[in-house]
Structure formats: C-alpha cells, structure tokens
Amino acid sequence: EVQLLQSGGGLVQPGGSLRLSCAVSGFSFDTYGMSWVRQAPGKGLEWVSNMDGSGVNTNYADSVKGRFTISRDKSKNTLYLEMSSLRAEDTATYYCAKESTTKTNYYGMDAWGQGTTVTVSS
Amino acid sequence: DIQMTQSPSSVSASVGDRVTITCRASQGISNWLAWYQQKPGSAPKLLIFGSSNLQSGVPSRFSGSGSGTDFTLTISSLQPEDFATYYCQQANSLPPTFGGGTKVEIK
Numbered sequence: 046e047v048q049l050l051q052s053g054g055g056l057v058q059p060g061g062s063l064r065l066s067c068a069v070s071g072f073s074f075d076t077y078g079m080s081w082v083r084q085a086p087g088k089g090l091e092w093v094s095n096m097d098g099s100g101v102n103t104n105y106a107d108s109v110k111g112r113f114t115i116s117r118d119k120s121k122n123t124l125y126l127e128m129s130s131l132r133a134e135d136t137a138t139y140y141c142a143k144e145s146t147t148k149t150n151y152y153g154m155d156a157w158g159q160g161t162t163v164t165v166s167s
Numbered sequence: 168d169i170q171m172t173q174s175p176s177s178v179s180a181s182v183g184d185r186v187t188i189t190c191r192a193s194q195g196i197s198n199w200l201a202w203y204q205q206k207p208g209s210a211p212k213l214l215i216f217g218s219s220n221l222q223s224g225v226p227s228r229f230s231g232s233g234s235g236t237d238f239t240l241t242i243s244s245l246q247p248e249d250f251a252t253y254y255c256q257q258a259n260s261l262p263p264t265f266g267g268g269t270k271v272e273i274k
Contacts, residue, residue: 104262
C-alpha cells in the first residue's frame with residue numbers, strides 16, 4: 046500500500062526557516078516523481094516544487110524559487126522541502142504528492158500526504 | 168504560465184443530478200490534464216488522468232473528456248459523497264497549474 050506521511054509544519058516568524066518531511070512507503074523513489082503542493086487558507090491549490098524519479102531534475106514555482114529547496118534521502122525513503130526566508134504569504138497547508146509521468150502520458154498525482162500546516166506570523 | 172479557468176466556480180445540485188464542470192486552458196495542453204476531488208480538511212484525490220482516464224477505484228459515474236484547450240468533468244448521477252470541490256490541473260508545461268476550483272454544493 047502506498048503511503049505518504051508528512052511532518053514538520055508549525056508556526057514560524059517572518060524570515061525564518063522550516064523543513065517539511067514526507068516519509069513514503071509502498072513504492073520506489075526511482076520510479077516516480079514527487080511534488081509539493083500548497084493551499085492557503087480558504088484558497089485553491091498551488092504547485093510549489095517537484096523532483097523527477099532520478100532525483101536530478103528539480104523545478105520550483107517563481108514564488109518560492111531561491112527560498113525553497115526540494116530534496117530526498119533514498120535511504121530513509123523521505124522527501125523534504127527546506128523553506129527559508131519565509132513570508133506571510135507562504136502560510137498554507139503543504140501537501141506532498143507522488144506523481145507519474147512518461148514522455149507521452151501524464152498519470153496525475155495519485156497519492157497524497159495528509160498535509161501539514163505552515164503559519165508564518167510574528 | 169498556462170492559465171486554467173474553471174467554470175462554474177460553484178454549483179448547487181441535488182442527489183441524482185448530472186453535473187458538468189468545464190476547464191479551459193489558456194493554450195493547448197493536448198491531453199495532459201488531471202481532475203481532483205477535495206473534501207474539507209482532506210488532501211485532494213485523483214479522479215481522472217490523461218483527460219479521460221478513470222483512476223483505479225473511482226466510481227464510473229465520473230468521466231472526463233476533452234483535448235487541446237477545452238475539458239469537461241461529468242458526474243452522471245450525483246451521490247451524497249460527491250459534494251466537494253473539484254480542481255483541474257495541467258501538466259503539459261512548467262509550472263503545473265490548477266484551476267480555481269468548482270464547489271459542488273447540496274441544493
């Protein structure tokens with residue numbers, strides 16, 4: 046069974062840092078990409094970052110580029126999102142998601158973590 | 168960035184109704200489109216991938232269609248558990264973008 050278990054959210058002051066974790070089981074990092082998606086209170090979904098199955102290729106939304114870093118530890122089957130220089134507008138529930146894509150087809154984000162809340166406030 | 172425009176933003180419907188949600192991309196995305204369902208306090212759930220392919224375990228009353236710029240999610244006979252917010256998402260080009268969501272409410 047595929048599972049994604051998130052941890053690491055909380056309250057942080059503007060300008061502060063936080064690391065989110067997403068521990069996965071039931072599948073191999075090598076085979077699937079992983080994404081982070083966030084949702085501000087009462088708002089829609091916003092893609093934040095992703096990493097492909099090789100772990101080499103990463104991408105970021107312009108709103109977080111240079112401040113957030115996606116990474117993974119294969120030995121721990123864990124995906125991370127390191128967030129720094131946090132702003133009030135980064136306040137959101139953050140989800141990790143398993144994603145499947147080939148060169149010719151998109152299979153969607155078919156498994157999601159439970160979400161973790163990040164609040165940036167003084 | 169590709170803009171994804173969903174309509175309507177909300178719809179009131181009764182159990183048994185047919186509900187159709189549309190999603191328009193600001194440029195062609197072939198069939199690189201997915202639909203998600205989200206209930207309050209829960210993570211999104213994948214319903215449809217590749218524009219028209221039903222994700223395993225999703226009831227057959229859900230269907231998707233479209234290609235290029237215009238897409239549709241249809242619920243053929245609305246059930247009580249279907250009251251939720253629905254999002255489309257394109258993955259044709261970076262950054263992936265979501266529609267603004269359609270809230271399906273009880274009439």
